[in-house]
Amino acid sequence: MVVGICGGGQLARMLALAAHPMGIRTLVLDPAGDACAALVTKHLHGAFDDEALLDELADASDVVTYEFENVPLDSVRYLARKVPVYPPVSALEATQDRFGEKNLFRELGIETPGFTAVSSQPELESAIQEIGLPSVLKTRRMGYDGKGQLILKEAADVEGAWERLGGVPAILEAFVSFDREVSSIAVRSRDGEINVYPLSENLHGDGILKTATSKPHDPIKPLAQDYATRLLEHFDYVGVLALEFFQVGDRLLANEFAPRVHNSGHWTIEGAQTSQFENHLRAVAGLALGSTEPVEHTVMINCIGEIPPLDAVMKVRCAHLHDYAKAFKPGRKVGHITVRSSDPDYLKQVTADICNLQG
Amino acid sequence: MVVGICGGGQLARMLALAAHPMGIRTLVLDPAGDACAALVTKHLHGAFDDEALLDELADASDVVTYEFENVPLDSVRYLARKVPVYPPVSALEATQDRFGEKNLFRELGIETPGFTAVSSQPELESAIQEIGLPSVLKTRRMGYDGKGQLILKEAADVEGAWERLGGVPAILEAFVSFDREVSSIAVRSRDGEINVYPLSENLHGDGILKTATSKPHDPIKPLAQDYATRLLEHFDYVGVLALEFFQVGDRLLANEFAPRVHNSGHWTIEGAQTSQFENHLRAVAGLALGSTEPVEHTVMINCIGEIPPLDAVMKVRCAHLHDYAKAFKPGRKVGHITVRSSDPDYLKQVTADICNLQG
Secondary structure (H helix, E strand, O other), rough: EEEEEOOOOHHHHHHHHHHHHHHHHEEEOOOOOHHHHHHHOEEEOOOOOHHHHHHHHHHHOEEEEEEEOOOOOHHHHHHHHHOOOOOHHHHHHHHOOOHHHHHHHHHHHOHHHHEEEEHHHHHHHHHHHHOOEEEEEEEEOOOOOOOEEEEEOOOHHHHOHHOOOOOEEEEEEEOOOOOOOEEEEEEEEEOOOOEEOOOOEEEEEEEEEEEEEEOOOOOOOHHHHHHHHHHHHHHHEEEEEEEEEEEEOOOOEEEEEEEEHHHHHHHHHHHEOHHHHHHHHHHHHHOOOOOOOOOOOEEEEEEEEOOOHHHHHOOOOEEEEOOOOOOOOOOEEEEEEEEEEHHHHHHHHHHHHHHOOOO | EEEEOOOOOHHHHHHHHHHHHHHOEEEEEOOOOHHHHHOOEEEEEEOOOHHHHHHHHHHHEEEEOOOOOOHHHHHHHHOOOOOOOOHHHHHHHHHHHHHHHHHHHHHHHOOOOOOEEEEOHHHHHHHHHHHHHEEEEEOOOOOOOOOOOOEEOOOOOOHHHHOOOOOOOEEEOOOOOEEEEEEEEHHHHHHHHOEOOOOEEEEOOOOEEEOOOOOOOOOOOHHHHHHHHHHHOOOOOOEEEEEEEEEEOEEEEEEEEOOOOOHHHOOHHEOOOOHHHHHHHHOOOOOOOOOOEOOOOOEEEEEEEOOOHHOOOOOOOOOOHHHHHHOOOOEEEEEEEEEEOOOOOHHHHHHHHHHHOOO
């Protein structure tokens, strides 16, 4: 069994590391010469729209998947004519336009913050009348990690905002004063079996995920699971899907979903019976899913810009380092550290210690 | 940090897979063109006594370790003149002669079965007078997985036995009618910190390990830990060490030790906070050790000769496959399956199921 992966970053790297013990071979296609997955699997080096490379990937693979949602749709469609591609192209397409994505949530009965499409400054101004302030103006396409968005707090922020965002099709969303951010990591097999992990409780800073904590037996999990299941069934989905929410009281407002393994699910390597990476591979390879039951409690802390000194990390009791072997660069996710313990209080204390290590 | 490894089999493969997330690079030296570690790390292909390759390994590595105890002593000594080598050469040397090994146990106050050296048929016959029958005649050097030994049950078996074993220096050991076989997997850092895993309870068949079960809080662990600690301190040891025992009542009789990660510790990947592979790397790299506390209960089942169909393995709840990517061959260890559960009764039932899958 060979699984081809579009993209050779840390998600592909962790998929490849999960594949080796299962006897599944992987190979990645990535334009970067220093793609970090290349250290652990075979690397096809070139552009995502290089047809010769796409042919090579399709020919070498029993099934193809992708590690990020900005892979060109045309490339994925090209591959899908030659080899099974999971998750389905329709799910990938749905995430590439924030407006369509939010409309889909609404159609499926998944609650969202208020939103409206905006294609000009005058449209923005009338949208503000509808949505109110504060609100968030986002490009409809190609945003990630807080990039491609502006927070509009007061009338002065609205002036010229559409041009400041780049003068591109956009969406205005109500700013949600949430109690917390959570995500649901779910997986669906080719046979339609669905397993959902314990809820992740997520903290962001500067638009980037900082920590994700597993919340076994969280009271709002059934609602998150219901919403994730609607999406999975809508797409006849295969693979792991991540659905991010704002929680307000006992409501969950869907923010976005990712048709792939997700940063907020990295804790599953230590904190679940089967990691999201193994379960994604099981699903796309047509195998039975693994248990998503929790193993103790876990917190994942992203290493952004740099990884603390190895020696210091190793001294943190029950810490598990995941170094992506990427060059350090401000704002870049270069690794993560998961701490696993039967004592959730220890996790709170140690999270602060690790954040301090990062300076 | 680069860790060079003499040997490129499954133990090196699992070391390399544990090294990647820690940001530790590995490379292996192995004469086999199809060394299974080569799929996950760099492979220096050639003989263990090829000085040019040993130079290359030493030059590329910050520290060198080895994955099996039959690597030539001269090669390890050669490397040790150029680069730190852990575990220490003295420990490796001690395991290469069963008689010296047993004498060392005796010197350190570690109980053993009765034994005596045998270098001829007449010596064997007088040894039988001392040790009695049944007993086991073993070559002093180069035995593994039950190879290089004869069980002598009655007088007729003794006749010509020394020649049948190959006419080489041997050791006669009392056959122990044990209650069970157990092993202690322990690790010592460069600073002298020692961590010991929960006891492993081991079942062998045809001289090969069939299953190993983690035994958190086993009442005889303190004695096993005491014995392992004596060995670690004797050698000023660095790395993982496995010490195998026969248990008879509340006594532990040491059978042999291995100066390396060990098959009976494979369950630590899922069943301990830190795997034996990660802890071996931490130790030899001069880092702090990771916790050896248990995570739930685990049983490891060796796949001997072949791995059951992937699809069938994946259907076993909480099973974790470790495929070594080795060609199937009768009697060869080609993978293992670990099952982790909070319910030890489930492990008993599922072990039988998995053994049935193997036919």
